[in-house]
Amino acid sequence: xxxxxxxxxxxxxxxxxxxxxxxxxxxxxxxxxxxxxxxxxxxxxxxxxxxxxxxxxxxxxxxxxxxxxxxxxxxxxxxxxxxxxxxxxxxxxxxxxxxxxxxxxxxxxxxxxxxxxxxxxxxxxxxxxxxxxxxxxxxxxxxxxxxxxxxxxxxxxxxxxxxxxxxxxxxxxxxxxxxxxxxxxxxxxxxxxxxxxxxxxxxxxxxxxxxxxxxxxxxxxxxxxxxxxxxxxxxxxxxxxxxxxxxxxxxxxxxxxxxxxxxxxxxxxxxxxxxxxxxxxxxxxxxxxxxxxxxxxxxxxxxxxxxxxxxxxxxxxxxxxxxxxxxxxxxxxxxxxxxxxxxxxxxxxxxxxxxxxxxxxxxxxxxxxxxxxxxxxxxxxxxxxxxxxxxxxxxxxxxxxxxxxxxxxxxxxxxxxxxxxxxxxxxxxxxxxxxxxxxxxxxxxxxxxxxxxxxxxxxxxxxxxxxxxxxxxxxxxxxxxxxxxxxxxxxxxxxxxxxxxxxxxxxxxxxxxxxxxxxxxxxxxxxxxxxxxxxxxxxxxxxxxxxxxxxxxxxxxxxxxxxxxxxxxxxxxxxxxxxxxxxxxxxxxxxxxxxxxxxxxxxxxxxxxxxxxxxxxxxxx
Numbered sequence: 032x033x034x035x036x037x038x039x040x041x042x043x044x045x046x047x048x049x050x051x052x053x054x055x056x057x058x059x060x061x062x063x064x065x066x067x068x069x070x071x072x073x074x075x076x077x078x079x080x081x082x083x084x085x086x087x088x089x090x091x092x093x094x095x096x097x098x099x100x101x102x103x104x105x106x107x108x109x110x111x112x113x114x115x116x117x118x119x120x121x122x123x124x125x126x127x128x129x130x131x132x133x134x135x136x137x138x139x140x141x142x143x144x145x146x147x148x149x150x151x152x153x154x155x156x157x158x159x160x161x162x163x164x165x166x167x168x169x170x171x172x173x174x175x176x177x178x179x180x181x182x183x184x185x186x187x188x189x190x191x192x193x194x195x196x197x198x199x200x201x202x203x204x205x206x207x208x209x210x211x212x213x214x215x216x217x218x219x220x221x222x223x224x225x226x227x228x229x230x231x232x233x234x235x236x237x238x239x240x241x242x243x244x245x246x247x248x249x250x251x252x253x254x255x256x257x258x259x260x261x262x263x264x265x266x267x268x269x270x271x272x273x274x275x276x277x278x279x280x281x282x283x284x285x286x287x288x289x290x291x292x293x294x295x296x297x298x299x300x301x302x303x304x305x306x307x308x309x310x311x312x313x314x315x316x317x318x319x320x321x322x323x324x325x326x327x328x329x330x331x332x333x334x335x336x337x338x339x340x341x342x343x344x345x346x347x348x349x350x351x352x353x354x355x356x357x358x359x360x361x362x363x364x365x366x367x368x369x370x371x372x373x374x375x376x377x378x379x380x381x382x383x384x385x386x387x388x389x390x391x392x393x394x395x396x397x398x399x400x401x402x403x404x405x406x407x408x409x410x411x412x413x414x415x416x417x418x419x420x421x422x423x424x425x426x427x428x429x430x431x432x433x434x435x436x437x438x439x440x441x442x443x444x445x446x447x448x449x450x451x452x453x454x455x456x457x458x459x460x461x462x463x464x465x466x467x468x469x470x471x472x473x474x475x476x477x478x479x480x481x482x483x484x485x486x487x488x489x490x491x492x493x494x495x496x497x498x499x500x501x502x503x504x505x506x507x508x509x510x511x512x513x514x515x516x517x518x519x520x521x522x523x524x525x526x527x528x529x530x531x532x533x534x535x536x537x538x539x540x541x542x543x544x545x546x547x548x549x550x551x552x553x554x555x556x557x558x559x560x561x562x563x564x565x566x567x568x569x570x571x572x573x574x575x576x577x578x579x580x581x582x583x584x585x586x587x588x589x590x591x592x593x594x595x596x597x598x599x600x601x602x603x604x605x606x607x608x609x610x611x612x613x614x615x616x617x618x619x620x621x622x623x624x625x626x627x628x629x630x631x632x633x634x635x636x637x638x639x640x641x642x643x644x645x646x647x648x649x650x651x652x
Contacts, residue, residue, distance in 0.1 A: 046088030048521050049097060052476065053080045056105070060118065063098045067091050074119040077107050086374065096141040103142040103187065108170070110144045121170040138188045138195075146185040149195070151202050156180045162201065162210065163194055166262070197266065200257055211274050213265040218285045219360065224258035224265055227280055231256065287358070296362050299352045302375045309346035309353060311372065312365060316342050377475045378616040379517040379525060380625050385533070387464040388568075389605045466533065467511050470629065472616065475519045478528075484510015487536060489546055509534050509548065517613060523561040525613045530554045533607065551607055561615045568608040577601075 047066060051059055056079055060071050081101050089097065099109050108121045121144070132138055132147045139145070151159055156175035159182055167173050171186030182198070184191050201210055215223060256277060257266040267277050300308060342361050345354040353369070355362055473479035491503035514530040532552040559565045581587070581596030588595075616622050 046090065047094050048088055049083045049085035049094060050520055051081065051083045052518065053082055055079075056081055056102075056107075056118075059083070059098065059101075063095060067095050069095070070115045071109075072115055072117045074117070074123075076120050077118050079105055081105060096139075099141040099143050108142065108144040108187065116143075121168075138192050140189065140192070142187040142189055144185070145188045145191065146183065147191055147195075149182045149184070149198060151180050151182060151198070153202050156182050159198065159201065163197070166190070166194060166197075193261070197257070197259075200255065200266070201268065211267045211278075212259075212262075213267060213278060213281050215263050215265065215281070215285045217287050217358065217360065220258040220260055220263045220265055223281060223284050224256050226284060227256045227265075227277055230280065231277075294356050294358060294362075296355045296357070297352050298355060298366065298369055299350065300369075300373050303373050305346035305348060305351045305353055308369065308372065309344050312344050312353070312368065315365075315368060316344070377519055378472055378622070379475060379519065380470065380472045380614045380616050381479075381515055381517065381527075382612040382614075383467070383469050383471070383481070383513065383515075384608075384610040385466045385468070385511060385513070385531075386608050386610070387466060387605045388608055389464065389603055467513075469513065471515065472625070473515070473517065475517065478514060478516040480515075481513040482508070482510070484508055484512070484534075487546070507548075509536055515611075519615060520558075523615060524558055525561060525615065526556065526558045527611065527613065528556045529567070529609075529611070531609060553609070557611075559611070559613060561613065564610055564612040566608055566610045568606055 051062075056077055057073060059081060060073060063069070064071050083097065083101055085094075085097065102108060102118065103121070106121055107118055110117045110119060132145055134147065134149055138147070156177060160173060160175040163173055163182075163184075167184070168186055168190055171184070171190065173185070174183050175181070176183065184194060186194075255268040257268075258264075259266060265277070265281065267274050269277075342355070342357040342365070344356075344365075346352075347354060355365060357365065467481075467483055469481045469483070471479045471481055485508075486506045487509045489505045489507060491505045494501045494503075510533075512532045512534075514528075516528040518526045518528075520526060530552075531554075532550060534548055534550040537547040537549050553567060555567065557565055557567070578599045578601070579596060580599075581592070585594075586592045586596035614621075614625065616625060
């Protein structure tokens with residue numbers, strides 16, 4: 032059992048955009064608790080992942096109502112118990128306690144589990160029970176108390192509100208003459224009800240035949256027609272004569288429209304992929320069909336807004352369109368869904384710097400022959416044998432920011448930085464090796480991949496035969512591979528799933544025999560704000576090298592040979608770092624700005640002078 036307490040500071044927001052993709056229910060509960068100031072207790076059985084997308088800002092109350100509706104779709108509900116709201120499976124909500132609303136008190140406009148007792152004045156509670164029973168959800172409950180002529184309803188707040196609207200109509204003097212439900216197959220219940228009311232009240236030209244009988248009955252105040260959009264049905268009250276007349280009118284009105292003869296429709300998509308959209312819509316149709324099949328009684332055939340088994344959706348890749356075979360009513364419902372899904376997604380431009388930050392420790396023994404300018408000799412000897420032409424090696428290493436980046440603090444962690452000025456400082460002192468600086472633009476929630484390297488041959492197994500030896504060769508990709516999948520969330524934060532691998536051939540001799548490869552990889556998920564930089568490090572590699580330089584013959588003389596040769600041992604510690612700076616591209620203006628920045632940087636790079644010639648720097652010429 033989990034409990035989440037509210038955070039009053041977050042509950043006073045002016046608007047929120049819900050954008051959750053496959054997050055745990057507990058995560059969204061914590062978010063809603065902080066947003067609304069409500070306290071929640073989670074049943075141990077409340078598990079799973081949910082997705083919510085809201086392009087427009089919602090108030091705190093609207094966000095809470097959406098949250099409760101999402102829980103209802105997953106088979107859970109909210110039960111208010113004092114100052115705490117319990118989230119439990121809908122099937123066991125009745126055993127978890129619920130808030131009882133007195134008659135006349137306004138019910139919340141959401142899917143939370145509540146109860147209300149209503150006293151009937153004109154019809155018996157048992158009659159109302161038989162009529163309302165098919166409209167109760169499968170996890171709801173309705174019962175009648177005869178002596179007090181009371182009805183107890185336990186269900187989602189929204190459903191009880193609808194049932195009350197029906198009770199207000201049927202619990203009147205007119206309903207004593209009976210009530211009938213007429214289910215529609217082709218036409219909209221609201222449209223047919225409006226037409227019949229016009230005939231019954233005589234607001235249009237005088238009817239003839241069945242309509243005349245219905246109008247005559249309406250003239251005495253004995254007829255009434257209500258539309259139930261959830262069931263796509265008509266609720267008809269009145270005498271048998273009125274109901275017969277309405278029934279005949281419905282038979283003439285509930286027919287396929289003239290355009291229904293051509294049920295094939297083509298919907299051209301503007302932003303999304305037709306194949307992916309077809310998969311989503313196919314799931315919607317199947318879900319509606321399953322929901323309709325689960326409804327008890329006569330309501331089963333009318334519970335779904337789509338005609339079960341009569342909708343087919345095919346994607347055409349060439350034109351990026353959907354070919355939909357459905358009735359006009361079904362196509363209208365699907366079109367509304369498509370319009371909401373077929374929207375232009377945002378993009379993310381990611382600047383990446385992959386670099387190796389290295390520190391060398393060298394020990395040299397002996398004398399190296401050669402002519403070196405006196406003024407430049409100190410440049411070689413500073414820093415324990417490391418070439419440091421500007422004399423800033425020690426000052427750079429003493430910087431606390433450098434220590435934080437190349438020291439132990441970076442192991443297995445990520446640290447945000449303000450930019451790449453640090454790498455530039457290291458680069459000037461020969462401490463950094465920039466491996467790659469790729470930039471990539473990708474759509475929100477779409478994976479992008481950068482691969483820079485070469486295809487290297489590796490010698491495989493050898494097979495002996497009568498004609499000789501055959502050796503197989505296997506080729507492998509060696510180099511830098513980076514996969515990034517960005518996902519934009521609320522507040523211009525970006526979650527990035529990163530999978531990076533750097534491989535290389537160790538001591539490459541130019542042959543495919545006995546090749547040894549090294550590989551450094553990292554796989555992580557980070558969250559960073561728009562236009563901020565995050566650095567990932569900690570992939571440290573230690574290498575030791577020994578090098579002997581000598582004068583031929585003289586360097587081999589025992590004892591005296593050290594006067595003519597130099598032995599150098601170098602220990603190198605290399606820390607691989609990845610710096611990523613994502614930028615959200617919301618529209619064409621942002622894309623133009625990004626492109627202009629890249630063109631400017633390219634132009635500046637092209638104008639740079641050639642690298643400094645080290646030999647000229649040493650000789651002073």
